[in-house]
Amino acid sequence: MFEWRDGFTGRRYGFTKEQQDAARRLVAGLLEAKLKKEVGDDLRALADAAAAFWARDYYRLVFPLAFGREVVDGGVRAVFLDDPGDRVDQTAVFRRAPLDGAARPPLLPAGGRAPAEYLLADVVLVRAALANIYCRQRGVDPGLLHVLRLACFTGPLAAELAASGFDLPEEVRRLVDFLEGDGEPPAELDAEDLRRLWEAGAVAAEEAMDIAPASFAVTVVVGAVQRVKQYVFETPGLNEIRGGSEILSDVTERLAVDVATELGAEVVLRAAGSHLEFLVPDAETGAAWEARLRREFVAATGGVLVAAAAETLPVRDLLGDYYRAMGRVYQRLEAARNQTRPLYPETLPFEERCAICGQRAAEGWYQPPEGDAEPICRVCLIKREWGRDARRDKTRELEEQLRGGGRALWGLGADAGLPQSLDDLIVGHPRRRLVAVVYGDGNNFGAVVQQLKNIAVARQWTCRVEAVTWSATALALAEAVRVSVPAPHAAAKEAQRKPSLPFQVLALGGEDIGLFAWGPVGLRFAERFVALTDREFTPAPGHDGARICFSLGVLVADAKAAVARTVAFSEGELLKWAKRAARNAGYRDGGTIAFLVVPTADQIPGDLDDFQQTMYYREGATFPVCLTLRPVTAAELGFLLDRAARLREAGFVGALGRMAAAFVRGEPRVAVLYYLYQKARERKGRDDGGFTALLEDTRERPPTLADLDFAGRVLGTRRPFGGEPVAGGRETYFAPLVDLAELVKVLE
Numbered sequence: 001m002f003e004w005r006d007g008f009t010g011r012r013y014g015f016t017k018e019q020q021d022a023a024r025r026l027v028a029g030l031l032e033a034k035l036k037k038e039v040g041d042d043l044r045a046l047a048d049a050a051a052a053f054w055a056r057d058y059y060r061l062v063f064p065l066a067f068g069r070e071v072v073d074g075g076v077r078a079v080f081l082d083d084p085g086d087r088v089d090q091t092a093v094f095r096r097a098p099l100d101g102a103a104r105p106p107l108l109p110a111g112g113r114a115p116a117e118y119l120l121a122d123v124v125l126v127r128a129a130l131a132n133i134y135c136r137q138r139g140v141d142p143g144l145l146h147v148l149r150l151a152c153f154t155g156p157l158a159a160e161l162a163a164s165g166f167d168l169p170e171e172v173r174r175l176v177d178f179l180e181g182d183g184e185p186p187a188e189l190d191a192e193d194l195r196r197l198w199e200a201g202a203v204a205a206e207e208a209m210d211i212a213p214a215s216f217a218v219t220v221v222v223g224a225v226q227r228v229k230q231y232v233f234e235t236p237g238l239n240e241i242r243g244g245s246e247i248l249s250d251v252t253e254r255l256a257v258d259v260a261t262e263l264g265a266e267v268v269l270r271a272a273g274s275h276l277e278f279l280v281p282d283a284e285t286g287a288a289w290e291a292r293l294r295r296e297f298v299a300a301t302g303g304v305l306v307a308a309a310a311e312t313l314p315v316r317d318l319l320g321d322y323y324r325a326m327g328r329v330y331q332r333l334e335a336a337r338n339q340t341r342p343l344y345p346e347t348l349p350f351e352e353r354c355a356i357c358g359q360r361a362a363e364g365w366y367q368p369p370e371g372d373a374e375p376i377c378r379v380c381l382i383k384r385e386w387g388r389d390a391r392r393d394k395t396r397e398l399e400e401q402l403r404g405g406g407r408a409l410w411g412l413g414a415d416a417g418l419p420q421s422l423d424d425l426i427v428g429h430p431r432r433r434l435v436a437v438v439y440g441d442g443n444n445f446g447a448v449v450q451q452l453k454n455i456a457v458a459r460q461w462t463c464r465v466e467a468v469t470w471s472a473t474a475l476a477l478a479e480a481v482r483v484s485v486p487a488p489h490a491a492a493k494e495a496q497r498k499p500s501l502p503f504q505v506l507a508l509g510g511e512d513i514g515l516f517a518w519g520p521v522g523l524r525f526a527e528r529f530v531a532l533t534d535r536e537f538t539p540a541p542g543h544d545g546a547r548i549c550f551s552l553g554v555l556v557a558d559a560k561a562a563v564a565r566t567v568a569f570s571e572g573e574l575l576k577w578a579k580r581a582a583r584n585a586g587y588r589d590g591g592t593i594a595f596l597v598v599p600t601a602d603q604i605p606g607d608l609d610d611f612q613q614t615m616y617y618r619e620g621a622t623f624p625v626c627l628t629l630r631p632v633t634a635a636e637l638g639f640l641l642d643r644a645a646r647l648r649e650a651g652f653v654g655a656l657g658r659m660a661a662a663f664v665r666g667e668p669r670v671a672v673l674y675y676l677y678q679k680a681r682e683r684k685g686r687d688d689g690g691f692t693a694l695l696e697d698t699r700e701r702p703p704t705l706a707d708l709d710f711a712g713r714v715l716g717t718r719r720p721f722g723g724e725p726v727a728g729g730r731e732t733y734f735a736p737l738v739d740l741a742e743l744v745k746v747l748e
């Protein structure tokens with residue numbers, strides 16, 4: 001029996017010997033295919049291809065663990081995978097590609113003396129990275145370096161590769177034998193040191209501390225863009241915003257490729273969301289990269305703030321006390337941050353200002369499609385050009401992520417274009433032109449990271465978060481668009497224009513997610529995204545670590561509202577509200593979503609706490625009533641959205657509005673009486689409604705709302721606005737009619 005333990009949820013995945021052999025053959029076959037794409041026997045190219053396979057392809061094949069993708073009626077949708085539990089399904093089929101239907105991820109535990117949560121890939125990459133840096137420090141011949149790297153990457157699957165007839169070069173095979181404990185390495189390599197590194201890369205943190213050579217140190221380089229949101233959202237136009245976001249992703253990716261090309265993909269620890277972390281051989285190389293990161297980011301953007309730092313650490317610390325060791329690197333980065341100064345300090349009174357940002361001095365002119373030439377600054381010019389061309393738009397990357405389908409993936413036809421303005425996000429002619437600004441990230445990830453004791457698990461965590469966030473985003477968007485835009489072509493034809501995608505992804509990297517979408521798409525996206533990530537990180541019964549989950553803030557506002565304001569409110573207020581509620585609930589029910597619908601920008605609250613009390617809370621003479629369930633879980637939002645859609649279809653928008661108004665304006669007791677009167681009228685058939693019957697339909701209610709009664713009911717341990725428990729206070733009733741009234745506005 002083979003087993004891998006998911007260190008972040010406590011779930012266990014068991015395999016029989018036959019299944020583990022089948023998974024190994026499959027992974028070896030994919031690695032072989034990757035190697036065969038390299039022409040000739042350039043060992044460096046082979047080693048680089050193998051590094052990319054383990055560092056990127058393998059993790060994307062394995063994560064997410066809990067959901068895949070399937071195509072139904074030409075549309076993509078998520079499929080939940082069986083919970084493996086302790087059961088072993090003899091007929092398990094393994095994924096051959098990322099998110100491959102309902103097939104199981106081909107998990108390869110590290111085995112040997114490694115802790116149960118290490119994957120073979122984590123160990124392979126750490127060993128290769130250490131061997132790589134070791135050789136470079138000692139000036140080992142480059143040819144031999146790449147032979148050693150290739151041995152690290154192919155050694156663990158050497159038997160499977162040989163069985164399928166793939167011949168490794170003789171010198172690689174000799175090194176594989178040596179690493180496996182047989183024979184001697186070439187004279188240039190120190191057998192003792194190498195063997196210690198090899199062993200230290202595959203054992204628990206505490207053991208690695210003793211095994212790794214004490215004298216061996218590596219340099220960690222970190223680079224990160226500061227004030228990313230200020231840079232991306234300083235201008236109101238969607239083109240410039242998209243441009244700013246794409247430039248940052250592009251330069252981050254380009255630099256990661258440079259590091260991989262010059263040093264090997266195994267040394268890149270993280271490259272996402274304009275943030276880079278990688279290993280280099282020494283402080284001098286580190287300093288050179290520091291300067292290069294700063295230079296490249298500034299050159300690409302025309303002037304973004306970027307901080308970079310390099311710190312040399314004993315390899316024992318990276319293997320045995322990772323979190324603390326990285327803390328030293330981040331202290332350096334913090335110090336570097338405090339020293340960076342904006343490139344554009346102030347505009348002098350006599351200088352002409354840029355017509356787009358209105359802040360920086362203009363350096364040239366641009367010609368708008370209509371109208372006269374206008375002054376523009378360099379930063380805005382670069383963003384504008386990028387945004388219009390969208391050379392590497394995130395939408396395209398999502399389409400690649402879900403393999404195939406291309407533009408047709410969204411169900412909008414292959415000619416659907418990127419939105420050019422926020423107005424373009426809106427489909428058809430809804431009553432209100434509402435755009436959702438969605439911002440989110442992981443809850444409690446700081447605590448997870450603090451528990452990363454070893455560089456191997458740290459790498460697994462980073463790769464997993466990246467793969468899960470992308471997959472969940474792509475699938476959630478595909479489903480949200482499909483449900484919200486049933487007949488896109490008719491709508492587009494009516495509007496006499498080419499359909500454009502009803503969303504624009506802006507931030508996506510690491511655990512961060514940010515997007516603009518048409519109102520209904522944004523809300524349904526939030527529900528699906530949290531449902532998928534909750535599924536991925538469902539803890540095993542009795543797991544003692546905090547539950548990993550995501551929170552999202554969703555502001556639905558008029559398409560004309562100023563972007564800087566809506567983004568700041570969604571991220572600064574709503575997301576914080578959602579996160580606070582998740583924390584107060586001890587992450588018991590998973591991720592949370594805080595949404596708010598404001599028909600016009602001037603209704604965005606200046607003070608959210610005050611707004612909550614005024615709008616959603618009634619003290620009442622006998623009992624207090626809270627008129628919202630927010631922040632909600634994915635299941636709760638799904639339930640409310642479904643109920644709102646049914647109320648709208650049944651023509652109860654007016655009845656809902658009157659009922660909500662009774663609760664908002666009146667004394668709770670009176671509002672409850674009004675509700676009961678309405679219900680009694682329906683019962684006696686004096687009202688053709690069925691409004692309260694629809695509200696009280698208990699089908700598909702999530703367990704957390706099992707006791708829900710729209711006239712008001714205490715709901716278990718739920719506190720108003722997800723606040724902290726109050727000892728000895730009066731119990732609050734919940735009558736979430738305002739939630740439904742707001743959601744109906746978005747769906748109309």
Ligand SMILES: [Zn+2]
Nearest residue numbers: 354357377380
């Ligand atoms: Zn400008």
